[in-house]
Amino acid sequence: EAQVTQNPRYLITVTGKKLTVTCSQNMNHEYMSWYRQDPGLGLRQIYYSMNVEVTDKGDVPEGYKVSRKEKRNFPLILESPSPNQTSLYFCASSFRDRVSPLHFGNGTRLTVT
Amino acid sequence: RKEVEQDPGPFNVPEGATVAFNCTYSNSASQSFFWYRQDCRKEPKLLMSVYSSGNEDGRFTAQLNRASQYISLLIRDSKLSDSATYLCVVNDYGGATNKLIFGTGTLLAVQP
Numbered sequence: 001e002a003q004v005t006q007n008p009r010y011l012i013t014v015t016g017k018k019l020t021v022t023c024s025q026n027m028n029h030e031y032m033s034w035y036r037q038d039p040g041l042g043l044r045q046i047y048y049s050m051n052v053e054v055t056d057k058g059d060v061p062e063g064y065k066v067s068r069k070e071k072r073n074f075p076l077i078l079e080s081p082s083p084n085q086t087s088l089y090f091c092a093s094s095f096r097d098r099v100s101p102l103h104f105g106n107g108t109r110l111t112v113t
Numbered sequence: 114r115k116e117v118e119q120d121p122g123p124f125n126v127p128e129g130a131t132v133a134f135n136c137t138y139s140n141s142a143s144q145s146f147f148w149y150r151q152d153c154r155k156e157p158k159l160l161m162s163v164y165s166s167g168n169e170d171g172r173f174t175a176q177l178n179r180a181s182q183y184i185s186l187l188i189r190d191s192k193l194s195d196s197a198t199y200l201c202v203v204n205d206y207g208g209a210t211n212k213l214i215f216g217t218g219t220l221l222a223v224q225p
Contacts, residue, residue, distance in 0.1 A: 035215075042217035043157070043200075058212075090156055099145045099204040099213055104156035 002027045006091050006105035013081055014113055021076045021108050023091030031094045032074040033058070033102070034066065036087040043090070049074055050097070081112045116140065117203050119216040127224050130191045134219045136201030137183045145204040146177055146184050150197045151218065157200055160186075191223045 004025045013019055025032065033048040035058075045058030049068040063085055065077040074093075078085060089108045094100035119136045126132045138146075146163035161168065163175040163184050174187040184203075188195055201216035 040217060043215040045212065048212075088154070099206075101147060101159045101162065102157075102213070104158070106156050107154070109154075 002103070004091055004093055004103050004105035006089075006108050008108060009106065010109050012111045012113065015082055016080050019078050019081060019110075021078075021089060021091075021110070023074045023076065023105055024072050025074075025093040025103070026072065027093065027095070027103065028071065029093035029095055029103070030071070031097055031100065032068065033092050034064070034074070034076050035090045035092065036060065036085075037090065038087050046076070046089075081110075083112050086110060086112050116205055116214045117201055117216040119199075119201050119219045121217060122220040123222050124219065125222045125224060126191055128191055128193060130223075131187065131189050132191055132221065133185055133187045134199055134201075134221075135183050135185050136203075136216055136219075137181075138201075138203040138214075139182070140203070140205050141179075141182060142206040143203045144206055145213075146175075147202040147213075148173075148175055148184075148186050149200040149202055149215075151200055152197050157215075160199070188221075191221075193223050193225060196221055196223045 007022045030051050034046040035043045037043050044060045047066040049055045091105040092102040094102050148160040149157040150160045151157040167176040172189045176185045198218040198220050200218045205214045
């Protein structure tokens with residue numbers, strides 16, 4: 001089944017404790033992206049990747065890192081999480097580029113205390 | 114003006130009703146338009162792309178009005194299962210910033 005898989009689904013952590021949210025897609029998509037969704041603000045792009053070893057900042061990259069060592073994987077790293085990073089996170093991929101229809105993972109709800 | 118604006122709703126409609134949502138966008142150079150559906154606390158899923166000539170998929174009709182810079186989604190014969198948030202998505206075309214911009218969504222609640 002074609003899908004984008006994120007893990008974990010739920011994560012509660014404390015300020016400053018490094019964490020990684022994994023994202024993997026099995027559709028051979030070139031483009032991958034991370035979003036956060038907050039009430040009243042909609043989906044905001046954190047980072048995106050056009051292909052392996054190519055990553056770039058989205059609209060809200062501060063406090064996040066990503067890597068794209070393999071085409072299928074695009075992990076999101078929070079080196080020192082803070083409470084303002086409490087949010088619902090989605091990984092997404094598309095066949096080609098930034099404006100092709102996106103396939104989303106099922107989300108990671110992160111709480112930082 | 115926001116890049117993509119939607120009426121947040123909620124739109125409360127009875128089963129069987131016809132309901133329409135509009136979404137306005139600010140960039141006249143935008144070329145790609147989509148409607149996504151998002152159920153509570155779940156991932157957005159592509160409902161349909163919006164083409165210049167308008168397009169229909171079953172009970173759903175999407176239209177684009179370039180002159181007034183808005184897209185619309187019409188749902189006929191509403192079902193309880195149509196209850197969700199509908200996200201308008203537009204590409205913000207221009208130089209290096211060509212990317213998808215998501216609206217904050219319109220909440221639809223179909224009542225029995």
